[in-house]
Structure formats: structure tokens, C-alpha cells
Amino acid sequence: MESVPLLRYLLFGQLSRDTILPLEGKPQVDIPGGSLFYSAAGLALWGNSCGLVGRVGEDYPQDWLTLFDRRQLDRRGVRTLPEALDVRAFYAYLDENTCQRDNPVSHFARLGEPFPKSLLGYANPTNSLDSRTQAAKLSLRMNDIPEDYLDATAAHLCPLDFISHSMIPPALRRGQMTTITLDPGEGYMNPIFWDDIPALVKGLSAFICSETKLANLFLGRSTDPWEMAEAIANYGCEFVVIKRGARGQYLYDSVSRVGWQLPAYPSKIVDPTGAGDAFSGGFLATLRETYDPLEAVLRGGVSASLVLEGSGPFYALDTLPGLPQARLESLRGMVRRR
Structure with missing residues (x-):
């Protein structure tokens, strides 16, 4: 009987079929994508023994899934x-800060590129709650989680819908899980869900969120990121990380009540797709290894810089x-206390 690997980390996320018009280079047409791929890449730069949880339809290219096998994921x-699921x-x-996700015909025409059959x-994405x-x-x-996955001790939940984020952490806490981080989904980072957030956040090791999503949730209540x-x-979360793109990250430690400002590595940005998820993967691997949130943010930032x-x-x-270690060392001296 084949032995089951002992896993250290779990990642929960989505898999997609991406078509990307990057800032530089040729169009990337119908390539593997989704938060599960990118967070796994970010984690693999700093750790291994990772299990993946997600869902796809029967029409998802199975050979893309074998890419995980080659990386021991x-x-x-x-x-x-x-x-079949679309x-x-x-x-x-359009630039480092502007991404458009609708009307692909017009974008391919603008670049003089043939429109791909894929x-x-x-259908243009909707911003529904x-x-x-x-x-x-x-x-x-x-029941998507294999039983032996519950022996892992650290997990990250990529942006998913509210129900996924409500159900998965309690299931994980019945196992050996000591470290759970979560990046909230856009579909519930809205004032309408204000009263639902405390229960979602309670008990998390880290809440990792973009500045934009956090501002959406706090609309009408606050504009101060700290x-x-x-x-x-x-609400009962140890660390809060605010991702600020090219401006780096804010880290708030609830125990010491201290805030930190961390820079982004000055990468040459070719394709921002997945950088935020790669950050979270690197963050999880490091937090589980060191339980040093500053080190986790730094290594997560290095993961993001390489994906970009x-x-x-x-x-x-x-x-x-x-190269990852060299970038890490170059960032250490630029951390500033709030």
C-alpha cells in the first residue's frame, strides 16, 4: 500500500483558465491560473509538503493539474x-495599477492581436455579493478535505466565497491546525456583511487583505488603514496584513499593538497576476516555520516580487x-515601525 505523505501546509483556493494581456510580452492565452496555483508557487519558494484543496469541472485540462505533481505539491x-464549469x-x-477584466474583444483589437477562440x-465578471x-x-x-490533510498544522484560505470561508476554518480546527491565515473574498468585503466579519476573523493567525477590499468593508466608517x-x-486575530501593491505592506500585531511598514521589492513588473496570492503562500510558509510575522511579510513580499x-x-x-534570499536580505533594513 502506498504511503500517504505527511503534509505541513494546506492551501484552499480556486483554479482558472487565464488569458492575460500583460504589461510586457505577448498575450498569454488560456494558461493555468487561479489563486491555488499562485499561492502554491509563493509557498514553494520557502517550504514544501503542501496539500491543495479546490474544485474544477470535468472540462478543466487535467494535464494542467499534473503541473502540481512536478513541484511535489x-x-x-x-x-x-x-x-463542465466555466x-x-x-x-x-493598462499600467501597474490598472487591470480591466471585461470586454476582451476591444483589448485585443487595441493591441492588434487576433481574438482567441478560447x-x-x-461573460464579463459581475460584482455580485x-x-x-x-x-x-x-x-x-x-468533505472536500482528505482526512489525512487534517494532520497538517498550517493553512491559508485564498479569496473564496463567504460560505467557503465560514465552513473551512472550523473543520480545520478539529485537526492539528495551529496556524490559519485568510485573504477575504471581494463578494463579502462589503458593509452589508459588517456584522458577519467578527465570527469569520475570530481565531485567525493572520487576516491578509488588500487595501482596496478593506476600504470597501469600512466604507462610511473609517479611511485610516491602521x-x-x-x-x-x-475581533480575535493575531496579525493583520494590509497589501498595498507597489507601496508594500502594513503589518499590525494585536499582541504588542505595534504597526510596521514594509516596502515592496522594486521588481520590473511584467505581469501582476497572482502576486497577492504568491505573497500569502510565502507568508504562510514562514509564519508556520518561525512565527515571526515580520519575517513572514518580508518573505511573502519576495515571493510576490518574483511572480511579478x-x-x-x-x-x-x-x-x-x-535570488529569493538575496532579495530578502536587501529588504530587511527597510522595515519601519509605525
Whole structure:
């Protein structure tokens, strides 16, 4: 009987079929994508023994899933549903801060590029709110988690719907889990969900969120990022990380009540897709290893910096040996206390 690997980390996220018009280089048409790919890449720069949990339809290219195998990433938690599901995603980058996800025909025409058949019938994404009670087909369930995965001790939940984020952490706490980090989904970072957030945050090791999503939640209540971070931490979360793109990160420690400003590594930005998820993967691996949140943010930032410099989820893993460590050392001296 084949032995089951002992896993250290778990990642929960989405898998997609991406078409990207990057800032530099040729269009990337129908390539593997999604938060699960990018967070796994960010984690693999600093750790191994990782299990993956996600859902895809039967039409998702199975050879893409074997990319995880080549990187020694355990995908037994990726469930293929017995139906076709449209998981196409489109990203057109106009500059480092502007990404448009609709009307791909106009973007390909603007660049003088032929429109790919893989995007025929593509539906523009909607900004609808999540349901509190109705699970979607791609919502993650507790029974998606292989039993032996519960022996892992650290997990990160990439942006998912409200139901997935409500159900998964309690299931993990029944196992050996000591470290849980979460990046909230856009579908519930809205004032309408204000009263639901405390229960979601309570008990998390770290709440990792973009400045934009946090501002959406606090609309009409606060515009001060430190005030927002402290409010989230007071719900029972140890660390709050605010991702600020090229401006770096804010870290708030609820125990010491100290805030830190950390810079972003000055990468040459080719394709920002997945950088935030790569950050979270690197953060989780480091927090579990060191339980030093500053070190975790620094290494997460290095993971993001490498993903930014090329297209495709595993571009960062083909970097020169020693480069991640060199970038890490260059960032250490630039950390500032609030």
C-alpha cells in the first residue's frame, strides 16, 4: 500500500483558465491560473509538503493539474466535478495599477492581436455579493478535505466565497491546525456583511487583505488603514496584513499593538497576476516555520516580487538559486515601525 505523505501546509483556493494581456510580452492565452496555483508557487519558494484543496469541472485540462505533481505539491484535495464549469478569467493590464477584466474583444483589437477562440462567449465578471446561505458549485465543503490533510498544522484560505470561508476554518480546527491565515473574498468585503466579519476573523493567525477590499468593508466608517487593522485585530486575530501593491505592506500585531511598514521589492513588473496570492503562500510558509510575522511579510513580499517579473504561476520557481534570499536580505533594513 502506498504511503500517504505527511503534509505541513494546506492551501484552499480556486483554479482558472487565464488569458492575460500583460504589461510586457505577448498575450498569454488560456494558461493555468487561479489563486491555488499562485499561492502554491509563493509557498514553494520557502517550504514544501503542501496539500491543495479546490474544485474544477470535468472540462478543466487535467494535464494542467499534473503541473502540481512536478513541484511535489499534493493535489488529492482538488476535486473534479462531473460537469463542465466555466472558470475562464481575463486580465488586461493598462499600467501597474490598472487591470480591466471585461470586454476582451476591444483589448485585443487595441493591441492588434487576433481574438482567441478560447474566449468566445466569455461573460464579463459581475460584482455580485456572496450568499450567506446558498453554496455555489465551486464553493468548498468540509468533505472536500482528505482526512489525512487534517494532520497538517498550517493553512491559508485564498479569496473564496463567504460560505467557503465560514465552513473551512472550523473543520480545520478539529485537526492539528495551529496556524490559519485568510485573504477575504471581494463578494463579502462589503458593509452589508459588517456584522458577519467578527465570527469569520475570530481565531485567525493572520487576516491578509488588500487595501482596496478593506476600504470597501469600512466604507462610511473609517479611511485610516491602521484604525481598520486594529478593528479587525480586536475581533480575535493575531496579525493583520494590509497589501498595498507597489507601496508594500502594513503589518499590525494585536499582541504588542505595534504597526510596521514594509516596502515592496522594486521588481520590473511584467505581469501582476497572482502576486497577492504568491505573497500569502510565502507568508504562510514562514509564519508556520518561525512565527515571526515580520519575517513572514518580508518573505511573502519576495515571493510576490518574483511572480511579478513574468507570466504563468510557476515562473517564480525557475528563478536563479539564491535570488529569493538575496532579495530578502536587501529588504530587511527597510522595515519601519509605525
